[in-house]
Amino acid sequence: MRRLALNEQRDPRGAPPPAATWLLARFGCGPAIESLAGDLVEEFHHGRSRAWYWRQTLAGIATSFAEDVIRHRLIVLQAILTGWTALFLFGWLLGDPMFEWLDTLAAARPMMPRVYPPMVVGSVGYVMCGWMIARLYRSHRAAAVIAFLACALVLQLPRLCDLVVDALGHPRYLPYLSGHLAGMILTIVSVLFGGFGLPCGRASKKIVEAD
Amino acid sequence: MARRDYLGSFELMVLMALIRLGDDAYGVPIAREIESHLDREVALGSVYATLSRLEERKLVTSELGDPTPERGGRAKRYFRITAKGIREARDTQTVLVRLWRDVPQLKGGSA
Numbered sequence: 001m002r003r004l005a006l007n008e009q010r011d012p013r014g015a016p017p018p019a020a021t022w023l024l025a026r027f028g029c030g031p032a033i034e035s036l037a038g039d040l041v042e043e044f045h046h047g048r049s050r051a052w053y054w055r056q057t058l059a060g061i062a063t064s065f066a067e068d069v070i071r072h073r074l075i076v077l078q079a080i081l082t083g084w085t086a087l088f089l090f091g092w093l094l095g096d097p098m099f100e101w102l103d104t105l106a107a108a109r110p111m112m113p114r115v116y117p118p119m120v121v122g123s124v125g126y127v128m129c130g131w132m133i134a135r136l137y138r139s140h141r142a143a144a145v146i147a148f149l150a151c152a153l154v155l156q157l158p159r160l161c162d163l164v165v166d167a168l169g170h171p172r173y174l175p176y177l178s179g180h181l182a183g184m185i186l187t188i189v190s191v192l193f194g195g196f197g198l199p200c201g202r203a204s205k206k207i208v209e210a211d
Numbered sequence: 212m213a214r215r216d217y218l219g220s221f222e223l224m225v226l227m228a229l230i231r232l233g234d235d236a237y238g239v240p241i242a243r244e245i246e247s248h249l250d251r252e253v254a255l256g257s258v259y260a261t262l263s264r265l266e267e268r269k270l271v272t273s274e275l276g277d278p279t280p281e282r283g284g285r286a287k288r289y290f291r292i293t294a295k296g297i298r299e300a301r302d303t304q305t306v307l308v309r310l311w312r313d314v315p316q317l318k319g320g321s322a
Contacts, residue, residue: 035287
């Protein structure tokens with residue numbers, strides 16, 4: 001233990017990694033996140049390393065997320081259902097008009113970089129879902145949004161496995177695999193942007209304190 | 212027979228650390244106290260998750276201290292074990308000792 005602590009010694013005057021602190025404030029769940037963030041800063045100033053700070057931050061986010069999901073599983077389930085309902089309604093009401101608009105746009109400007117309409121429409125839908133979940137489930141925002149994202153990614157896994165098998169069998173399937181991977185990355189970015197990047201009402205800045 | 216929720220091993224460790232630390236029990240000293248006995252790193256997030264679970268079961272109480280510049284203006288959350296918490300810790304110990312007793316494989320530290 002002592003050896004571990006000595007190995008972790010670094011310049012105690014440096015500031016903790018701001019990206020880690022930001023991640024904890026954004027994605028940490030539950031009422032103890034502020035205290036945890038304070039503890040991490042205190043320990044960092046007492047000589048813990050940046051690696052230690054990052055490790056503890058990521059563990060803190062994962063643990064608080066799991067704890068929030070387990071303790072409020074009905075709310076999280078409700079949030080997931082809300083997200084899928086919103087996505088379905090979006091596709092039903094706005095999907096076709098958006099596809100048409102994108103086609104018209106592409107036809108009118110042939111020099112414009114080629115956009116991939118399903119990805120654009122899907123991204124807009126996922127941004128909207130993330131935002132809606134964040135807005136409706138403010139007090140459990142991180143848990144609700146991340147659970148919806150995890151669910152969306154899990155549903156894309158079977159197709160990914162199929163494509164990996166196909167691509168291993170023949171390289172002509174590689175573009176499909178990369179397209180699917182790009183879609184998954186876009187899903188992550190879109191849900192996170194909608195859930196955490198857009199304002200979601202009065203409590204958005206005070207979420208950690210209000211929780 | 213009424214259902215009883217006995218404490219898990221980490222929950223028991225956290226409660227024991229709270230008893231040992233007394234009034235100065237917040238995240239950092241609690242984690243250090245456990246680390247000093249476990250001889251490995253403890254995630255502060257796990258300590259807080261456990262404390263929050265214990266607080267929900269009314270085995271501990273918490274109160275916020277004053278924010279300090281050393282902590283980036285964030286307040287410490289002090290925890291204290293309740294009478295119910297002490298009772299639960301004792302009950303868990305009793306059950307463990309009873310289970311431990313007369314197990315030949317666990318005698319004399321050889322197992």
